[in-house]
Amino acid sequence: MSLIPIRSGSPLGGEAERSDAARNRELLLKAARELIEECGADGLTMDRLAGRAGVGKGTVFRRFGSRAGLMMTLLSDSEAAFQGRFMFGPPPLGPGAPPLDRLVAFGAERIAYVLEFGELARAADASAYNRYDVPAAVLWHRHIEMLLQAAGVTADPWLMAMSLSSTLDPERLLYAVRVHHVAPERLAESWRELVTRVVSCPGGVPRPDGVSQPDEG
Amino acid sequence: MSLIPIRSGSPLGGEAERSDAARNRELLLKAARELIEECGADGLTMDRLAGRAGVGKGTVFRRFGSRAGLMMTLLSDSEAAFQGRFMFGPPPLGPGAPPLDRLVAFGAERIAYVLEFGELARAADASAYNRYDVPAAVLWHRHIEMLLQAAGVTADPWLMAMSLSSTLDPERLLYAVRVHHVAPERLAESWRELVTRVVSCPGGVPRPDGVSQPDEG
DNA sequence: ATGCTAAACGGACTGCGGTCCGCATATTAT
DNA sequence: ATAATATGCGGACCGCAGTCCGTTTAGCAT
Incomplete structure (x- = not known):
């Protein structure tokens, strides 16, 4: 299964x-x-x-x-289904679509997933240091990393994937929705903006000195 | 002070x-x-x-x-100094430099700060839901938000600032360094890449409905 | 000094996640 | 069937953060 x-x-x-x-x-x-x-x-x-x-x-x-382990087990069916969709399912989430589209879809699905399971998803995030070493988290990370590379993002894919993952942290998502009453669609939209910019931007200058290129505004 | x-x-x-x-x-x-x-x-x-x-x-x-409150108190001097530097200090961290440069510097400083204080900074992150409502966190958030807007980033600054903040989460930073032996400079460099792309990119296509009103409860 | 009161004190108490270890039992070999 | 053994079992136990409440005391007004 x-x-x-x-x-x-x-x-x-x-x-x-x-x-x-x-x-x-x-x-x-x-x-x-x-x-x-x-x-x-x-x-x-x-x-x-x-x-x-x-x-x-x-x-x-x-x-x-552990308690977190129990919660993961309770989520394992939904999690496996999710994994199946983004690895083997139909585009744009699954293979076949352009990497950016897949990234956007991945975030949207993950956001929906977290909001659906709420406290459960939150509790499944082990509080320990090894939170990010859990198999599912590693898989998401690798997936994002792979999509970034496929999209031609050159800069340190591992860390960039980590940054993007952090955006999808259950704790933060639930905080935004529950405490600040952010509409779920706004979360997905913001994710879309974020990954779009990360992927489609030519990238930062090679950092000769501290100062960057002309920015608008 | x-x-x-x-x-x-x-x-x-x-x-x-x-x-x-x-x-x-x-x-x-x-x-x-x-x-x-x-x-x-x-x-x-x-x-x-x-x-x-x-x-x-x-x-x-x-x-x-709480325990987290104690840790914050222990950090309050350094924290106040940090706040002083990014709000009133010399560029590029303080006012005067282009927003992007300030963002880059902000991340670099924050990364150094977290790595310097390690477990202490980590423990100061309350485990409760109100973790992000602590005055210092709110201030960082607003600072990032303000810089994003100054840099001409139009899309949902509140959420975008949240995403960027999450990248600087002590837990994650320490995990990367302690568990995955990522060099601190790599963290700063990745942050630079991230904010550069977010700021300098023309951005995703405008949404059909342009409803985005940053706000907090 | 004396008395009053609000504030601070201290430590027993609660509820939690997690561990330990002597005991019970399912399984397998004979 | 019986014996051997690895596996699972249960619940007392631990250390922890955080709470509660009867007692003490600092600060002030008289």
């Missing part, structure tokens, strides 16, 4: 899973979805989840590693 | 401070600096701080509101 196994459930190695473990995983996922339904993602605590599922707390962490 | 009082120490209103409160604040700040010296910013816990300073834990929170 999952193209890039975000988190299959078992801790690390992808070997066979004992039957009781499998049963408990299902129990936990079911309980988690119920709890989120009732209390929202923020209202889901690991103790409550364990209690609701009728298992010990240790079991929860054994399955999912 | 602080131009924009990041956090003067007293909880909110800037009125007179009782003598014992003032004494305890100094005690706490001294203890905090010592603790950071010894254990690093990550090793500073509120309990340890209280113990070291010889005050109750409640006092710590009364003074600084």
Whole structure:
């Protein structure tokens, strides 16, 4: 199912899973979805989840590693679908369209995704240092990086992709929408402006000294 | 000394401070600096701080509101100096230089600042939703927004400033440097590329409906 | 000095994410 | 069937940020 196994459930190695473990995983996922339904993602605590599922707390962490890991697992189906669309789906999101169009579509989809899943998407962003090392994040990064290069952007694609990714951070997107009441379309439009400028601009001067070229205004 | 009082120490209103409160604040700040010296910013816990300073834990929170608030207070001198430089200091960071040059310089300074203070700067980023509503963050945002407008960037300056800000996020910068061993100069260079493209590019096609009114709640 | 009051104090308490480790059990080899 | 063993289990336990509230005290007015 999952193209890039975000988190299959078992801790690390992808070997066979004992039957009781499998049963408990299902129990936990079911309980988690119920709890989120009732209390929202923020209202889901690991103790409550364990209690609701009728298992010990240790079991929860054994399955999912962390709260963020659990949230990722809950999102893994949608995430896999998203990955499928931008890697193999129809243009402009998938291959076939010009890189810039794909970038624009990628951001728009990601924004919609984050806004759809809200707190859940936010909670899936591990608070740890390794937040950006999670497989899905690495994949998005590489995708953006690849599109930038395909679009002929020469300058440090890795860092440029990082900057663009940061724009799509769930925390920021939700802040803009929830706190500042920015309309979702405005977010997508701003993303479009951003990537368009990054891609279609001939690029900064090779930096001989501090001063740049004439700017308008 | 602080131009924009990041956090003067007293909880909110800037009125007179009782003598014992003032004494305890100094005690706490001294203890905090010592603790950071010894254990690093990550090793500073509120309990340890209280113990070291010889005050109750409640006092710590009364003074600084939260761990992030404490870190901001510890940074407030450097922060005020930074603010002074980009608002009133010499070009290219301060007024007088072309907007693009000021933007480039702003990013470079901010990157250096974050790398200098490392964990401290990271910890000063409150984990709460209000992370971006802290006075200093609002000021940076407005500064970037203003420079964008001065540079003739028409498209949704508020959101564009937000995107650019996100690139300077301490978490990301430190991740790039610490985990991926990106050289600091590469960060500054990538920032330069980014803002140059954003500013000097004619921009994406104008949208059918030109409704964009930057605003904050 | 004395009494009053608002402010500050301190530390027990809560709820959280996450860890640990002795015990139970599914699985496999014999 | 039985024994061996790796895997999973549970819940007590930890350290943490942040809160609460009864107690103390600084500052002031008399």
